[in-house]
Amino acid sequence: MATHRTKMLIIGSGPAGYSAAIYAARAMLEPIVVQGLQPGGQLTITTDVENYPGYREVVQGPWMMEEMKAQAESVGTRMMYDIITEVDLENGSPFRAVADSGDEFIADTIVIATGAQAKWLGVPGEEALGGKGVSACATCDGFFYRGKKVAVIGGGNTAVEEALYLTNHSDDVTIIHRRDEFRAEKILQERVFKSDKINVMWNKTVESFEAGEDGTLGHLNLRDTVTGETSTLEVDGAFVAIGHAPATELFEGKLPMHSGKYLQVEPGTPKTAIPGVFAAGDVTDSVYRQAVTAAGMGCMAALDAERFLATMEDAREAAE
Ligand SMILES: Cc1cc2nc3c(=O)[nH]c(=O)nc-3n(C[C@H](O)[C@H](O)[C@H](O)COP(=O)(O)OP(=O)(O)OC[C@H]3O[C@@H](n4cnc5c(N)ncnc54)[C@H](O)[C@@H]3O)c2cc1C
CATH class of the missing domain: 3.50.50.60 (FAD/NAD(P)-binding domain)
Incomplete structure (x- = not known):
């Protein structure tokens, strides 16, 4: 000492x-x-x-x-x-x-x-696919997904801003949110609802991130928070935006x-x-x-x- x-x-x-x-x-x-x-x-x-x-x-x-x-x-x-x-x-x-x-x-x-x-979700595949399709920063990594299909996970200001930012690069942006309404400021929400590049999946949580054949992110496994039904979403990039x-x-x-x-x-x-x-x-x-x-x-x-x-x-x- x-x-x-x-x-x-x-x-x-x-x-x-x-x-x-x-x-x-x-x-x-x-x-x-x-x-x-x-x-x-x-x-x-x-x-x-x-x-x-x-x-x-x-x-x-x-x-x-x-x-x-x-x-x-x-x-x-x-x-x-x-x-x-x-x-x-x-x-x-x-x-x-x-x-x-x-x-x-x-x-x-x-x-x-x-x-x-x-903050991360802590679900299977998230850490292993970090930098291979899973990111926590659209400003940093959005450019790598030009013309590709991407998802944003979250419902606050960060998630909504990340989704809006991603529309500069992608015409196919999905926001996945575990509730049936956003916590984000109203003005940001309005921009999301006006955008024809953003689709929202309400009442869904991500259960895991799965790799495709090339070893990078292939799809997300989702669960409906109301019905419990499971589904998948194919994406090239996923941005965890929960703060x-x-x-x-x-x-x-x-x-x-x-x-x-x-x-x-x-x-x-x-x-x-x-x-x-x-x-x-x-x-x-x-x-x-x-x-x-x-x-x-x-x-x-x-x-x-x-x-x-x-x-x-x-x-x-x-x-x-
Ligand atoms: C996956 C990912 C990709 C990113 N990509 C980009 C990019 O492409 N371009 C870009 O501009 N930004 C990017 N960012 C954001 C960028 O990394 C941050 O904005 C930047 O690192 C912030 O720098 P900082 O010095 O404030 O803090 P940090 O980089 O967070 O560093 C904090 C430091 O504080 C130390 N520390 C914490 N507590 C203590 C303690 N008690 N005692 C001593 N030391 C302590 C830590 O060990 C660490 O060294 C990315 C972020 C992530 C997570």
Whole structure:
């Protein structure tokens, strides 16, 4: 067990955490990144990434995150494979955090980049066919299903928005919802009902995802929630859109949150309610949830942290 003193502790190693690290390290802040259970973040569980600027060819998510990590390390970031289990923010900067290993961190600033996880149905075939027809992000993967038949599972805003987005690529989009009405906002529902590309299957749950002959998704096994009848739906792609869970348990009661436990920040900035504590990426963003937006917010957090440190330094000098 050791105590680490740092100007910046970055919690999380997705695009937000690594981008904050690149900026902070280049500003000579010698940041420490605690990587968490999923080093590299959500993109490590996907295959093709085609929308991150700078790559003309399709790149693989895990490879891209290794590149970001290597870049952050090459400019002076210290990576630690550990999980933050406790944070003490109430006494202001310097903050204290404790990791699973028992190591303690004393940090002048903290960038929270703990991300979010898509919620999954947890039914057979879902995990095995992830990236082979089953996805949790239409903005990310919809393009791969141009002209194909797709389904969206869910009935809230996310599901309805994903279905509408998919009509840019497919003329055959089916929403599968376990109830007989949507929870989504009325205006979004109206757009769905007006679209001749979207069909809705009410009162249906997905019992399993089945592979076709080529090993990618072939069809869904469905069950009617009212009659119990079973049926199948042939699709090329299925998008599970039942929500996201931001990783914010650590901060409950310590930082204000919005719309389902996302960290609240001052609009247009990564500043939380506590000076010196910043939040970046999916942990604060219930809307865009993209690697490039997370990276952008990571950059903003590092730049604002740098300004915070400079202001603290000025105040210290003035007091001496
Ligand atoms: C299957 C899939 C495919 C996707 N495809 C694309 C795509 O093609 N293009 C695109 O732009 N976006 C895509 N996305 C979305 C993109 O992955 C996310 O928007 C992005 O990863 C968010 O980055 P982040 O840094 O905010 O958080 P995340 O990537 O979620 O990373 C969070 C990090 O925090 C760490 N962490 C959590 N808790 C702790 C803790 N207590 N202590 C220490 N560390 C902790 C985790 O280990 C992880 O490293 C996809 C998402 C999924 C799930």
